[in-house]
Ligand SMILES: NC(=O)C1=CN([C@@H]2O[C@H](COP(=O)(O)OP(=O)(O)OC[C@H]3O[C@@H](n4cnc5c(N)ncnc54)[C@H](O)[C@@H]3O)[C@@H](O)[C@H]2O)[C@H](O)CC1
């Protein structure tokens with residue numbers, strides 16, 4: 001078997017790779033179009049079609065490389081012209097990877113070793129004539145920055161002009177944090193195994209991965225989820241739709257959910273009204289705004305379907321207990337205020353009431369400096385911070401949260417034992433049992449004042465008919481889809497008013513419950 005060592009050039013003889021970045025989207029689209037696949041098998045159809053393509057597979061010495069040998073063997077068996085380059089010596093390949101290495105070689109597959117110091121010229125020559133490059137150097141086992149020989153190999157891969165498909169994760173991308181560790185492959189497509197790796201979803205990870213396809217390996221969920229912290233499940237319309245049960249014809253308003261919205265203060269009526277109206281639009285049968293007496297009076301002229309009740313500042317606990325009686329779910333925080341009376345109200349409800357609560361905005365801010373107190377709360381908590389609020393709770397900047405959203409949300413769950421919904425582009429829902437969900441829907445139109453208040457009201461209403469995980473998931477996805485529907489209707493990703501998000505909710509619920517895709521109906 002020709003060995004890369006025989007072609008040893010002067011180390012470093014490979015011209016320094018360009019900045020390792022591929023050109024823009026249109027070049028990627030051209031590469032995808034140019035790949036000579038005769039046809040794509042329909043689901044379930046055995047992919048036995050001939051594949052007359054020139055394929056270069058670059059393998060590492062670990063199991064990601066083992067997957068590369070599997071791909072090489074199958075493509076070879078289907079008539080493709082395959083060359084495998086191993087970025088190590090064969091004796092370094094062990095275990096299952098060795099089995100697949102040997103199976104490929106036994107099938108007569110071309111294998112060139114590229115151990116440290118070997119010239120990369122053969123790889124460059126192969127890539128110059130390739131239709132497809134498969135990146136199988138590193139997957140989830142990457143545990144330190146890539147440098148030296150392997151960085152040079154990746155540099156050469158990034159000069160390829162053919163379609164590049166990464167196995168599991170682009171080599172060089174940290175599957176957990178989504179940060180590139182040293183050199184990283186810029187892929188056009190990534191086929192990830194078993195579960196969506198959260199590192200593929202950060203802005204940098206998404207850029208390096210290109211289009212991501214999750215392939216089920218048929219491996220049971222739990223062991224995988226237990227093994228690695230870097231998996232997240234994408235919120236799916238089908239799953240959410242199945243959780244939106246149709247209503248009984250005989251339902252009456254109390255059965256449809258009784259929500260208390262503890263929110264609003266002087267100058268911040270809108271937050272309370274947006275939250276409460278969103279709860280109504282999401283299907284709650286009765287919604288009451290519980291706020292300060294002066295605020296309740298100011299609201300009188302602005303509420304029709306909503307009821308109001310006021311908190312007596314001299315008897316905060318007693319007046320709240322009266323308002324809480326018989327409620328199915330509570331939303332607390334939007335516009336409530338940051339003064340002592342608000343803090344007393346927040347502590348009494350968030351920590352002391354044993355029902356279902358959505359804790360947002362000012363109610364979260366009252367726990368800055370003492371987030372661990374939330375772990376002592378009675379009942380069930382869903383926190384809905386944006387990155388600034390989460391940063392303040394964790395004692396860091398919003399920027400630091402944005403740089404490691406998954407890490408921050410996992411830390412917040414560990415600290416508070418609550419369900420944490422970290423809002424923003426690609427909202428994350430993290431659960432105390434370790435599971436994480438991510439919402440891939442939504443767009444910048446949702447970055448509008450009051451958008452978070454609406455989400456809070458939606459989740460509170462959904463808590464009246466489903467468990468907290470389902471309510472948080474459904475609220476987040478429906479809220480995001482409202483933004484996408486609005487953008488599809490207007491062609492714009494700006495100008496959406498928070499109240500308009502709530503107006504879209506009933507139609508979205510109906511479409512999802514009927515198993516329809518709201519964006520295609
Ligand atoms: N986990 C599963 O259930 C499955 C995983 N599959 C594939 O296996 C890889 C993960 O394989 P692993 O051997 O753990 O690691 P890698 O192949 O990603 O890396 C190989 C090896 O490299 C060493 N290493 C780490 N960082 C560096 C570095 N910067 N420089 C040099 N060497 C480095 C480290 O020792 C790694 O072990 C996964 O992605 C899947 O592709 C299967 O698909 C089946 C299910």
Ligand SMILES: [K+]
Pocket residue numbers: 064135136137138139166167168169170171
């Ligand atoms: K890879």
